[in-house]
Amino acid sequence: xxxxxxxxxxxRVTAFEYDKSLVRVFNHLGAELVxxxxxxxxxxxxxxxxSQGVAHALSLKILSLxxxxxxxxxxxxxxxxxxxxxxxxxxxxxxxxxxxxxxxxISYEYKNSVTIKHPIEAILKDFKKKDLEAKAVRKLNDLKxxxxxxxxxxxxxxxxKFDEAExxxxxxxxxxxxxxxxxxxxxxxxxxxxxxSLSRTDIVxxxxxxxxxxxxxxxxDVVVVACPLCHSNLDTxxxxxxxxxxxxxxxxxxxxxxxxxxxxxxxxxxxxxxSHLTDAMGLLKEKKII
Amino acid sequence: xxxxxxxxxLKLTGEQQKFLTEVKQISGQNANLxxxxxxxxAGCPVARTGAMDLTPTQVIHAIxxxxxxxxxxxxxxxxxxxxxxxxxxxxxxxxxxxxxxAARNYAKAIGRVDAEKSIDIFFNAFMKSIExxxxxxxxxxxxxxKMKTLEFTKDMELGREMFFKGKLKIFPHKTKNIKEIKEMLxxxxxxxxx
Ligand code: SF4
Ligand code: SF4
Numbered sequence: 001x002x003x004x005x006x007x008x009x010x011x012r013v014t015a016f017e018y019d020k021s022l023v024r025v026f027n028h029l030g031a032e033l034v035x036x037x038x039x040x041x042x043x044x045x046x047x048x049x050x051s052q053g054v055a056h057a058l059s060l061k062i063l064s065l066x067x068x069x070x071x072x073x074x075x076x077x078x079x080x081x082x083x084x085x086x087x088x089x090x091x092x093x094x095x096x097x098x099x100x101x102x103x104x105x106i107s108y109e110y111k112n113s114v115t116i117k118h119p120i121e122a123i124l125k126d127f128k129k130k131d132l133e134a135k136a137v138r139k140l141n142d143l144k145x146x147x148x149x150x151x152x153x154x155x156x157x158x159x160x161k162f163d164e165a166e167x168x169x170x171x172x173x174x175x176x177x178x179x180x181x182x183x184x185x186x187x188x189x190x191x192x193x194x195x196x197s198l199s200r201t202d203i204v205x206x207x208x209x210x211x212x213x214x215x216x217x218x219x220x221d222v223v224v225v226a227c228p229l230c231h232s233n234l235d236t237x238x239x240x241x242x243x244x245x246x247x248x249x250x251x252x253x254x255x256x257x258x259x260x261x262x263x264x265x266x267x268x269x270x271x272x273x274x275s276h277l278t279d280a281m282g283l284l285k286e287k288k289i290i
Numbered sequence: 291x292x293x294x295x296x297x298x299x300l301k302l303t304g305e306q307q308k309f310l311t312e313v314k315q316i317s318g319q320n321a322n323l324x325x326x327x328x329x330x331x332a333g334c335p336v337a338r339t340g341a342m343d344l345t346p347t348q349v350i351h352a353i354x355x356x357x358x359x360x361x362x363x364x365x366x367x368x369x370x371x372x373x374x375x376x377x378x379x380x381x382x383x384x385x386x387x388x389x390x391x392a393a394r395n396y397a398k399a400i401g402r403v404d405a406e407k408s409i410d411i412f413f414n415a416f417m418k419s420i421e422x423x424x425x426x427x428x429x430x431x432x433x434x435x436k437m438k439t440l441e442f443t444k445d446m447e448l449g450r451e452m453f454f455k456g457k458l459k460i461f462p463h464k465t466k467n468i469k470e471i472k473e474m475l476x477x478x479x480x481x482x483x484x
Contacts (some may be wrong), residue, residue, distance in 0.1 A: 015457075040425055040465045045372055049398075050413055053478040054475060057477075191335040191375065198432065198445070200409065240448070
C-alpha cells in the first residue's frame, strides 16, 4: 500500500518525533509514504488570518503537486495543515465559479482529485482491527490514556467530516488496539490556543493548564495527541504553567503513533520519545513497558 | 394601547458601509442571521480566559451594524484562536470564525493592526518565512519576532531546551520553488487589492 505524504513544516523540525514514529508505524503496517517533491508550507493560521486568497492559493498549489504526481490519497498528520487543505478543497467544490481564478493563480488546472486523510483515518479505514491487535506484541494493558483531538481535526464538521465533532472516538478506538485503556474526560476537543503560542503566551498557559489538569484529574497516565502543534503546546509549556499557577504537572504527552509503535515492539528511542520536554521515560519504566 | 415602537434609522458612513460590505464579501456570511443566543460566546475558550474585550456575539452584532471602529480596535478579532467552536455550534449556521477572520483580513488590508501588535508581528514573520524559504524556519521565526517585539528574554529557556533536544534547526530548509511561490502570492495580492 502506498500513500502520498505531506509532513508539513513542524514534523521536519520541532516535531520530528511525530515524523519518525509515523513513518515507522506505517512501514511496519506494510504501507509506504511518498512525499511530493518540493512541498512547501501551507501557511497555517498566519495565512488565513492575513488573507483568504493567500491561504487557498498555498493549499491548492501544494495539493496540485500531489495530483501532478498521480497521488490519490495524501496523509496529512498535522491538524492545521489537514484543516487548511480540507477547507481549500471544500470551498473549491462549493464555489465552482472561483475555479478559474485559482487555476490561474496556481498555474495549473487543479481537479480536486486528491483525498486528504489524517493518518488516524487512513489506518482505521485501511487496516482491520484484528490485524492491528495482532501487531501489538507488547500489550499496554496497564496504561491509562486520554485522547486529545483539539480543534482543527474535528471542526467545523461540515468541512472536516472527521468523526463526531463534540465527542470523537476514532483516536480512542485506534490506540485501544494496543490494550491500553482510554478514559472519558472533558477536554477532548478543547482549544490549546497554539496560534497564540509565540504572541500571547499568557492565554495559552491558561488554556493548556485547564486541559492538562483535567487529564490528571481523571487519572490519565498520558495525554495522546495527533497534531504537532497540540503536542508542542501541551508538552513544552508544562514548566511555564507550573510556575504561573504554582502547581505540579509533569504528565507525558505522546503522539498516537508513539503509542502504536511501543505496542509494535519499537524502542522509545526509535520513536523519538526521549526528545519530549516532559519526561515520559520514567512512566514507561514504572509501567514496565520498557 | 402602547404606541408602536419607533423604527431606529441607522445611518452608516461611507467607511462603515464599505467595512460591512467587504466583511460580508470576504466571509460569504450573513451576520443578520444571528439571533443573539450567545452560544458562540458560551463555548469560546478565549472568551473564557478573559482576554476578549468584545464577546464573539458582540463582534457579530457590531459587524451587522457596520461598527468598524468597535471591531477593528478590539482585541477579540486578534486573540480569536480560530478554533471553530463557535462556527460548529451556531444554531443559525453563521460561520463566526470566518467572519472574525474576514475582519482580521480587512484590518490587515487597511493597515489597522495596532490592537494586538505582537499577534500581527507573528503573522508577518510567519508569512515572510514562507516567502523566503518555502518552508517555515522556526528558529528564524522566533528570532524575527524578538527583533520586532524586543522581548529578548521571553521563552529563552524553552528555546535552549528545545535546541538541545534537537527540536530547532540552525539553518532553514529552502525549497527549490521559492520564486514560484513568491510570484503566486504576488498574483493573489494584486487580485485582492483590486
Ligand atoms: S451562536 Fe450564532 S445565533 Fe447565537 S449568538 Fe452566536 S452568531 Fe448569533
Ligand atoms: S473561533 Fe475564535 S471566537 Fe470562535 S470559539 Fe474559537 S476562539 Fe472563540
